[in-house]
Amino acid sequence: MPRSLVLVFALLLHVGTAAAQSNVVAPPSSGNRLIRLARQMESDLVGKSERLPQYIEFFRSQLANDTRLFAFDVTASQAESGKVNLEGYVEFPQTRTGLVGFLTALGFEVSDEKVETLPSASLGKKAFGLVKATHTLCYDQPEKPREVMTDCLMGEPLFLLREEGDCLLVHSGEGYLGYVAAADVQRVDAQAFAEYPTENAVQLTSDYTLQDGLVLPLGAILKRLPSQKGSVSVALPGGKTVELPPGSCQPSRPTPGAIEKAVTSGQQLLGTPYHWGGKTSLGVDCSGLVQVSFATSGVQLPRDANQQFLLGQLVATRWYRDGLRRGDTLYFLGEYGRIRHTAIYLGDDRFLHAVMPKVTIGSFNPEHEDYDPKRTASFAFGKRLWP
Numbered sequence: 004m005p006r007s008l009v010l011v012f013a014l015l016l017h018v019g020t021a022a023a024q025s026n027v028v029a030p031p032s033s034g035n036r037l038i039r040l041a042r043q044m045e046s047d048l049v050g051k052s053e054r055l056p057q058y059i060e061f062f063r064s065q066l067a068n069d070t071r072l073f074a075f076d077v078t079a080s081q082a083e084s085g086k087v088n089l090e091g092y093v094e095f096p097q098t099r100t101g102l103v104g105f106l107t108a109l110g111f112e113v114s115d116e117k118v119e120t121l122p123s124a125s126l127g128k129k130a131f132g133l134v135k136a137t138h139t140l141c142y143d144q145p146e147k148p149r150e151v152m153t154d155c156l157m158g159e160p161l162f163l164l165r166e167e168g169d170c171l172l173v174h175s176g177e178g179y180l181g182y183v184a185a186a187d188v189q190r191v192d193a194q195a196f197a198e199y200p201t202e203n204a205v206q207l208t209s210d211y212t213l214q215d216g217l218v219l220p221l222g223a224i225l226k227r228l229p230s231q232k233g234s235v236s237v238a239l240p241g242g243k244t245v246e247l248p249p250g251s252c253q254p255s256r257p258t259p260g261a262i263e264k265a266v267t268s269g270q271q272l273l274g275t276p277y278h279w280g281g282k283t284s285l286g287v288d289c290s291g292l293v294q295v296s297f298a299t300s301g302v303q304l305p306r307d308a309n310q311q312f313l314l315g316q317l318v319a320t321r322w323y324r325d326g327l328r329r330g331d332t333l334y335f336l337g338e339y340g341r342i343r344h345t346a347i348y349l350g351d352d353r354f355l356h357a358v359m360p361k362v363t364i365g366s367f368n369p370e371h372e373d374y375d376p377k378r379t380a381s382f383a384f385g386k387r388l389w390p
């Protein structure tokens with residue numbers, strides 16, 4: 004064999020061996036995504052004022068997440084000076100930053116002074132709610148004509164975002180976004196919200212009508228109180244206590260064995276190299292880690308973080324993490340507001356996640372040595388896959 008071919012073969016063998024030994028594969032680079040998106044609308048990056056509504060809708064569809072789940076309502080107008088003024092609301096500052104950057108990439112000078120980041124400060128301390136009616140319909144807008152998004156049952160926890168007339172914009176128990184009648188909601192502060200848990204609760208197995216005509220609906224989860232044998236005492240939102248026959252409800256409790264199995268399975272992958280698209284001990288990415296961990300407990304999750312977010316009960320937001328407990332799934336935003344990362348909550352402010360260069364443990368607590376300021380700043384929501 005000619006010496007030159009021997010050298011080439013040896014070089015290829017060395018490269019192949021090195022590649023086989025390295026299991027760390029970074030996620031694809033996003034580059035300057037805002038400029039690339041802007042070029043999809045205007046190849047010369049020269050924006051046209053009459054197309055501002057299309058630009059905002061395009062940004063929303065590409066980077067602002069599903070508006071059934073994330074609050075986003077922004078309009079734009081151009082002043083005589085040429086400056087574009089934005090007005091409305093978003094749920095996270097990353098979305099706001101991304102929208103301004105996108106319009107700037109199109110050549111506009113942008114002011115976002117009139118864009119509110121939710122939840123609205125006008126809510127005050129009572130920025131949480133519990134459904135106190137039999138049920139309340141959740142709509143896509145406060146006024147007619149409007150579309151029903153979901154139905155919220157008695158006792159369902161609500162994360163309030165803003166008031167509009169006699170309606171409240173909320174995240175429902177499963178995370179859906181919409182407007183509910185304020186009269187159907189018992190507004191509470193964070194402490195009272197935390198004291199109406201589902202950990203010691205019962206779930207109605209059929210409709211049950213009280214003497215005053217109030218119907219406790221099938222599927223509602225209500226806080227259980229100590230009671231005498233032969234009956235079940237529950238607390239309704241607002242503080243009223245009622246007695247239920249045992250046959251009308253069943254315990255609603257987490258399955259600690261299954262939760263612990265999922266968490267333990269995930270912890271076995273500590274130190275595993277980060278591998279974009281991976282799902283094994285040879286290499287794993289963030290959503291792959293969560294997916295395979297829960298699969299060991301019989302819970303089959305979709306592949307990607309923004310798909311996994313659709314499952315479970317909403318228990319925590321950026322502004323309220325007190326509802327988190329061990330085994331919850333966590334979701335984080337990328338630079339411009341899209342869900343880009345997921346993790347498993349371990350308790351005590353710590354979480355397990357796959358991040359370059361390996362699976363590791365991070366923390367929300369600045370006093371912990373494993374504190375992760377980047378993930379703390381980008382945390383969006385926590386979801387629970389068990390009751």
